[in-house]
Amino acid sequence: MSGKQPELNGAFYGPAIQPAKSYERPGRGGGCGGCCGCLFSLILKLILSVVIIVGIAVFLVWLIVRPNVVKFHVTDATLTQFNYTGNTLHYDLALNVSVRNPNKRVGIYYDRIEARALYHDARFDTELPSPFYQGHKSTNVISTVFKGQQVLPLTADQTSLFKKDNATRVYPIHVKMYLRVRFKLGLLKTMTLKPKVSCDLQVPLQGTAGVFQTTKCDYDH
Template sequence: MTEKECSHHKGKRKKLLRRICAGLLIFNLILLLLLLITWAILQPKKPRFVLQDATVYAFNLSAPNLLSTTIAVTIAAHNPNSNIGIYYDKLAIYATYSDQQITYYTSIPPVYQGHTDVNIWSPYVIGTNIPVAPYNSAALSEDATAGSVMLFIKIDGRVRWKVGTFISGKYHLYVKCPAMITFGGQSTGVVVDNAVKYQLAQSCSVSV
């Protein structure tokens, strides 16, 4: 085979490779466009959360401004999408009072939530001798004396959306659930063994 014929065959191979690469690129662009159109049409709705109940085992404020808390909560998470699944990644739940965190983070295991599914989680939020800001300590004592303390159960984490075989990147999930804890003559709780259980059924605010 002459040098001219070799060059001719090499040129054909290069053209063929360029065409294959161009075809793959066009195919991927079309696939991406279809996924984006599908995503826009489906318009994924953020999940809905309800704080069903809270069982208080310990809620003790001691000097100097130290708070110990043990609360078991039941939270329902609902995926309202009929065509989109949700991956919950790295979820952490905790309690706050007056914007101050009063328990440690408790991890909720990662889970995939199918179309319109509901997941129920029953974690504990616990804090032992957590330092409380002096002004919050005074306010907390006043609230407890008055017979009611407003806590917030919060969830921080990451979610991903699943449409068909497509899985999105991670989005920040923030959930905030009000939990009114009552004491003394105003208590709405029911004594269960060594704890007090409050039926709350509170809708939570959700941002993604």
């Protein structure tokens, strides 16, 4: 008997075991996901840094400049005519408005000045005084004349008020100024701002016993 063992085929032992194959899971969202997230984060940080730097710069400028409010006063008002007949108002009003810039380092460009005159909320004239530049710690005078005639249909209440004012010869006239200004600090200039100034006046007709009193104007918000 031969000692050689017979070869056993696969039918006995079963199929040969193959090594397991490794599979890579595809990344979610493709290859852009991580890069896009990093780019967005970087842009957000840059914007935040710029905002913080600008905020600090504005705060430092404010600490250095300490801007004070520009002051407006009507120092003189001369009313030589104010008659209302046949729904038409005839008027002649001259005003001097003192503008005081109390700031040591800030100049002001008055690029546009629009002055409106109203009587009991009814506007009867609009004038455009000349633009100008105002230097540091200086005072300028805006002079304007409202003169002419205007069809002005007054309500019954306004007509009644006019009769009372006509009896005293002192007329409540409201002057509103719409401004377009820029501030200058050294070589820097700000963007255009649009403040509104309101002046409530009691103006006596010239030739009467009344005397006009200097009146402070306020800012409208």
